[in-house]
Amino acid sequence: MNQELIRIERTGKIIILLIISVITGIIGLMTGIYIASAMRVVSGGEIFALIGFLAGFFAPIFIYNKRKHYEV
Incomplete structure (x- = not known):
């Protein structure tokens, strides 16, 4: 029973982390488009x-893994 609850809690954390990653990825995508248009990049x-999407998508995952690594 206890193992089942731990597995459900872990799955919930992963789903929430993926949702946050997608949201920050979209923000990074929009930032990359804004930077490209501000620089007047034609092609x-x-x-x-x-690059903005990938940075935004993977940043929360790296932060979560770092935080989990240093937890006591």
Whole structure:
């Protein structure tokens, strides 16, 4: 019973982390598009959007893993 609750709690944390990652990824995507348009990039602007999305998507995952690693 206790193992079942731990598994459900862990699954919930993973789902919440993925939702946060998608939201921050979209924010990073919009930031990348804004940077590309501010720089007046004609071609290759999607690279800024891709970098922004990837940075926004993986940042919460890295922060969560760091925090979990240093918990006592």
